[in-house]
Amino acid sequence: MTVPASLRMALHTLRLSYRADPRVTCFVGVLVLLQAGLVAATASAQRWLVDAAGARMLAGLVEAVVVGILAYVMQVVGQRLALNFRNDLVNRVQMAMEQEITETAARIPTIEHLERAEFLNQITMLRRGTVALTTTGWAAAYAVSAGVGLCLSVWLLADLHPLLTILAPCALPILVLTNRARKIQQQAFDATAEPLRQEAALHELCLRPGPAKEVRISGNAERLNRLAQQLWTRAAREEGAARLRGLGIEAAGWALYYGALAVTLVLVGHLMASGQTTAGGAVLLISLAGQLRTQQQAVVDAITQVAAGGRIAEHHFWLTRYASASRAGVLPPPTRLTRGIVLDRVSFTYPGTEERVLDEVDLVVPAGCSIAVVGENGAGKSTLIKLLMGVLRPTGGTITVDGVDLTRLDASGWAAASTGTLQDFLKLQVPVRESVGAGDLRKIGDVVAVDGALRRAAAAQFVHELPDGVETLLGRLFGGIELSHGQWQRLAVARGLMRTSPLLLVLDEPTAALDAQSEHDLFELFTRQAREYGGDGAITVLVSHRFSTVHLADRIVVVSGGRVIEQGTHPELLAAGGEYASLYRLQAEAYGHRARPRRHPA
Template identity: 40%
Template sequence: MRTLRTLRGNATLFREIFGLCWRRSRPLFLTVCVCMTLDTFAVAAIGLCMRAMVSGTIDSDGTVIVVGAVGAALGYALTITFTEITGALQINLCELVAREHYDRQIQLAAMGIEGIEHLEQTEYLDQLTALYDQTWAIGRSAWGALEATALVVRLFLVLGLLGSISPVLLVILLAGVIPLYFEQRARTLIQNAQHARSQDRRLQRRLFEILTGGATGKEVRVAGTSTHLVRLQREAAERSELIWRRANLRAGLLNALGWSVFVGSFVAGLAVVVVDAAHNSAHVGDIVLTITVGTQLRSLVQNAVRASSSTGGAGRVLEPYRWLREYEAAHTSKAAGPAPAGLTRGITFEDVTFTYGNSDRPALDAVNVTLPAGSVVAVVGEYGSGKTTIVKLLEKMYRPTSGRILIDGVDLADIDTRSWRTATAAAFQDFGRYHSTFAQGIALGDLAHPERLGTAVANADAQILVDRLPDGVDTQLGRPFGGVDLSEGQWQKLALARACMREAPLLFVLDEPTASLDAPSEHAIFERYMERARAIAPGGITVIVSHRFSTVAGADLILVLDKGRLVEVGSHEELLAKSATYADLYSLQQTAYAG
């Protein structure tokens, strides 16, 4: 059943690939098809011409000799030409389709899944690793299947020629199937090995990035851990190569066994023809035809193995590609309603619990709270208390393990994810550092409204930073690209400006937005965002996440988290009055900053 489903899936995919090739370049597509068709019938033509040439020699017929010789030479020349043209043009088409369609599709599919949990799963990352720089093989798989079809036609032609000489010679054709069988088993070994070493290959790349990266490179040098990390990378490489070498050795032995059987069968069949020709000189031409066709059959089987290997190589990509498409289809949100234009009641957490896939302890445990429409809400707590998890759930990066989040009474799960995110804005604590121009790094917050860039810079208190840059907002960032590098605090201001590109979001999230800034800058930015929060969309909610209690005193509502549980809710004054825990933590941080 699984094999049948795979075949149907491949057939659908092959139609898609040929359609893409046809639309991309009809002349290239037609040229490849014509060359493959002519090359298919060249095998039989060459064999017949060679037999005619020998028969003409025996009969002293010069015309037949010349025609046979010219036909055979022309057949060989055209075969070589068609093979070269077909190979080159196929590669061209496959690379075009991969670059313009499949690379883009795979990237968009990864981003199209509403959450980010898949990007933390080993299985998903293994499938992506298998596709890394190999998407051209997706297109190659379809052409390999077409070549296989052409090879079947050639095999039937050879079958007819050999059968016309002696039915005994059909054993050569049957023996030609044996290398294909062993090659199939060898290919399975290679595919399994490719998957088995995916995690080590990913580890190699990650360690290379750590060793050569600017930020991580500093820590590696100071700590003196470069030798250790290089050793870990070498060990990962050795494990990967050991798996690969063993698989290739076993595959090579299987292929050698298959070809040995074929060669033995060919020699036995040729001996039958030679004995027959020794008793009947009229059949001397059959020796030449047998050798010619047999040689062509050997070449045909080699091509079949090559096409099978190529298709198998593509199979190493087709399987993860199909897996990713099925995963995307299974995890893509169904039809849902749009986000509301404004909020009247607010956002309610109903008994929300969430546990990360690699943990057995809830990151949030039975949280019940309402964030009123039009309010500024602060979420505070120690590291690991669940603050960032609340942000991720609000932005639909994850879905609650149990419970639900209501937006004006509507389950967030029933709101279209793209529509919801278009109505929100966020600055995360693990913000992106884009090596673009300063302006482009901000404009990524809302590409549809580049005119808001100046206002976003002002809201992030980043104008002084812009004035110090050599080319202002047009300054290229990132030393690897010949640009300037920013400090951690400057990168954070850029991220804040990017989050401010949307003027009136329903939900505005700031996750530790000032962690890298000094106290005066932190205070100024919080004051600015408190003011801005009052002017966003009707009923819009601003959520500020911080581990610094002293900076969120002006919030309308403060949520105090501890080890995933919501332990206190209220305004700053209410919490000071009723919560000894909040009062002690607030006083402790006030004293620390004052000191």
Template identity: 35%
Template sequence: MRSLRIAWLWMTTSFKAAPLLMTISSVLVALRAVAAPTQTYGVSLLVDGLAGDRSSTIALGIGIIVGGLAVSFVADVVGWPLQDTAQERMAGRVHADLLDVTTGIPGLTHHERPDVADRLELVRERAWRMGVGAEVLLWAFATVANTVTVLGLLGSVHPLLLLLPLLGASRIWSAYVSSTRQHKAWEDSLPQERLVDRLIEVSKDARTGLELRVFGLGRVLVERIFSLQTERYRRRVEAARWGGKVDGTVRLAFGLAYAAAVVWVIVRARDGLQTAGDVVLVLLLAPQVDQMTGGIAQNVHWVGEVVRSFSRYDWLREYAKDNSWRTSTDPAPARLSSGIELRNVGFSYPGSDSAVLSNVSLTLPAGSAVALVGENGAGKTTLVKLLARMYDPTTGHILVDGVDLATISPDSWRSQLSAGFQDFVKFELTAREVVGIGDVSSESDDAVRAAISRGEAESVVAGLPLGLDTQLGKKFTDGVELSGGQWQRLALARAFMRERPLLLLLDEPTAALDPDAEHRLYEQYAAAARIAASETGGVTVLVSHRFSTVRMADLIVVMHNGRVEEVGSHEDLLAAGARYAELFELQARAYR
């Protein structure tokens, strides 16, 4: 059943990309495939007509030969440009579909599981092979038409000659098993390939250049890459050698069998059992049969590659469907009345049995500013990801005004969020776009400049040669590179694009700034949070290691080993004299 689905996906994708072009091309390739063996039949008629002095047979033979030449000429002149265009459209459609499917997966699970990441990498790497699917499909149509014609002509001479193409099928088998073995070697070496790609990326990335040189890692990286490459190629060369031996043996046997068949037809012709035209027909069909079976054998690899690529694409579509949270259809609320509640929430990352969060129960009141504190690895960032619904809890529930977050559409929920992260993305776009993508629905100049002002990034924009129109990133001509702090200020401005979010997530977004700049920015965030709280009941969640910032929050949540250990205001937690008070005293002592 799945094989039929994959074949249907291949065919429909090809024809949907260019329906008219594919239809015309299919007819032309079929005519071109039939033309050559039909002309051979015309030659055989011509020989028989000359031998028997039959004018009608001579005329028919000449007519078939000329007609075949005309069909081949038209098919070549018109067909090749159409096929090239159809293939280009097919490639464009495949890449657009892949982008649509992968970006449509709402969660991050596929990035966290190595087995899924390997398969996704294989889908992306081999996507171009689906792009040639239109060409391979046309070749398949041509092969069917050519095979039927050749079989018909050989059978007209003698039914036993139909065994020759069947013997040629052994070459198809050898090509298939060789292709399968090489594909297995390729897939087995995929983890090394991913690691090699990553190491090459590290070795040429300007951001890693300093440490690579300081610690003398250049030779270490080169040796590691060489070792991995050697192992990759060893597997693939062994598979290729094995396939070459099998294919060579089978091809030799087929060649000997066809030679014997030609001798047999000649002997029958001497005995008067076959005509001279029959001998000519078999002789001229010999290279065509060899070409037909050889072509099939050679293209079995490509058919296999296209089928496997569409099989992976089918897997990706099914994976995206299974992980699309299709049952989450409720709209996000326009405002919060009670707030967000975590009820016995537990979470483990995909592929791991270790719990990152355990039995977390917590209420984030509507209109409140909540700070998450704790040592590294306490689970703060994971909790932020769950609130943004990048994952669903492994156990327990997150309720938004009493409604399970798992029932709310992820797109609807995220349209009500804004966020700033420590590991922000350096989007190498124009400065206007870098900020404006924080809210693509209101990417006007006024909104962008207002966000830049709130994020205190005016000095960054003022220093750019073309202002907001400046291309950022050294990878582009005339692109401008920014410092870490400048990139972070633009990322903070991006977080200010949505003025009234229901949930504002700030996961150490000012780590690259000095304490004074951080304090000023958090005052801006606090002012924005108060406005959002009064108008929409919005909640602000802050993760920071600086307690001078944390103390501004209405509610402070102390996390330890994936659990909530303390909850309260700054004054209450200091008075309790527990973990928060200890952490606060340690940091305060460092500033004295």
């Protein structure tokens, strides 16, 4: 028998709370448990007070007053203290839970899940429900306390007359129907996760400086805003309808309770008229009848909170299971490459699609070799790069590093042994030193290492011309300097060159924002560095759409339609007269045509 997710999460969050502050957790726990008997103690003190006054018992009267005051003060002050300290603990647990979620997601060795809609929806629901998740433990504690208090109240009622306990079973439909109503609302909440995520993404396009320019130039801002508004309206309508249905279901439960309460009040009048209870007993009954609804509501609310946390916990445990199932390898990567990287019938299909992006690719990259991967847009070049770096796993075939399957290598170790610049690089709006140093966090504060990376990326000159050099704050978000796209890309290249002894250096369209001459100069620099890295068996992979520069690589690989259709040296491929030769000559003619000076009329 499996433990319900709500109970597992309640225990987990209480452990996190205890880990955050053991003494405060124990103190709040004691206060919560004490609340269980205070309602019964207050009602009993009132009964005692009335009976003592009727019998003219001064000592009993004083004792009843003292007990009643203590119970009331402990109830009011205890609730306030427990609430304040509990809120502080919940905030700490929320921080710990968010860190736990982030670390769990970070342990997943690939990025394939980030391209799955179902994963993104699960994460969205998990983040939206973090507060409900973190309060599950204390909600369970309050449910136990309120339940015990309710049992004490029912016991006191039964002591007066067994029929008065009719109020207890009338609380059960409230629990069932309220939980049903919450479930309907949560299902609607879950169903709207994707449209709300899409709505946020559309509005983000209009708010981020990069895409916002294209959105406004194309005149699509109003249309995107309208689409986002439609998504939000649809989600709000679904959630609103679910709340109304839930309200109707809850109202049915409370109608039954109030009917039972009316019967109880009639019975109270009969007991008093027949002399079967004293005035103190009548006061006890009236007091408990008024408090019983509050206690029942407390039980319902607490159990509802636990149930809501349990539903969110399902997403949390799903993430944990997913991370566990996506086990990374444990073998350390080699300190140097001796044989190289081999792709054996490697295929890859993105989640939710059937078309293969790569189709049974066979490729041998010897140690110490530099290769250039060329091909038209959509040929599969970037996917091939991601597979080599280990952030995607083949859906067919294997990739081996010095004869060891890449999936068996420790993911963090292989990431530390790899470096480079990807096509969709980051524009980190921090000082230049941190933006470049992020390529090797161990040296993020090493100005000498940062300067070396800037020189290797041919970016030192423009950085030193900035107002504060490597300490210049970048980006307008925090009031820094805005760079051109080409300058941002040079910094990204420098960030990729922070590690000076990688096993795999990947440069995926690293100079797309530069002119042809600047790109050629950088590729010559990369080629020299590749030869330096090659002495340790390192492999350099260059991806470019400009064929005029890739001839500097030791080997050129032509990708088309997800397959390697040609490979060899630049002279070999030209002599073969295949697609590479055709595309090379086509680009050469285009650049030559652009370079011809215009003739002006006399």
